[in-house]
């Protein structure tokens with residue numbers, strides 16, 4: 280029998296612990312952690328994320344503000360908002376929802392966010408720190424995946440981890456964290472040869488490609504731990520539902536443990552955003 284890794288449950292207990300830590304932080308510092316989320320336009324995935332995030336921020340005991348800008352916002356206007364948030368002492372964490380509309384530069388905005396407020400961990404300074412193994416602010420989705428892996432497997436040393444996908448927001452930081460945890464790490468991507476055979480070698484398989492149900496049962500080593508990062512909206516029988524990058528029914532016949540979609544990586548991502556916000560607040564008041 281495969282074991283279900285319940286991201287909803289694990290994230291709830293993470294946020295519960297965080298609320299305790301936050302109360303203590305506020306009592307000691309008289310500072311309430313503040314998170315600012317910037318949403319440009321109306322990307323549906325980002326809207327879901329914002330809704331869940333506001334709920335969790337409140338549960339954690341933070342102040343949270345939402346800044347909605349119209350689809351046609353220009354770079355100067357977005358830059359001005361980020362600069363205002365950078366210099367606002369009540370804001371400890373800034374998240375600009377990606378993807379941005381085409382007229383806006385993501386690298387420019389990521390570089391502009393003050394690194395100590397970069398709760399996504401996307402700023403080049405934080406990316407560099409992660410590569411060097413001494414990051415404070417770690418990208419939320421990979422951090423959430425590591426918490427689930429540690430809870431499922433304990434020590435990850437020596438395990439072969441295969442990461443499918445090489446994005447800056449998931450694949451690359453995920454590989455860095457697995458390496459830091461002493462895994463043997465392979466990254467496969469769209470140009471890789473014989474992806475299936477490489478996936479079949481994995482003790483830990485992390486799917487982060489954004490292709491509905493790409494990973495099939497035959498790609499998975501019996502007993503492997505499978506983390507499904509994909510959140511894909513598909514139409515079937517006239518209704519919309521969410522599926523992962525993993526063909527859940529097939530793979531759960533083979534895997535030792537697997538994350539569901541929804542209720543897996545998604546809620547953990549949000550819990551880790553909250554963890555990063557408290558970390559960021561701690562760093563900023565101690566200076």
Ligand SMILES: Nc1nc(=O)c2c([nH]1)NC[C@@H]1CN(c3ccc(C(=O)N[C@@H](CCC(=O)O)C(=O)O)cc3)C=[N+]21
Pocket residue numbers: 324325327328331374375376377378399419420510521540541542543544545546548549
């Ligand atoms: N700067 C930035 N950082 C992000 O981390 C970021 C972003 N931009 N833009 C949008 C994507 C998307 N994302 C999600 C996180 C959690 C769920 C989540 O909790 N999903 C629920 C399902 C929700 C539902 O039922 O629709 C689940 O998987 O159980 C979804 C999507 C973070 N993103």
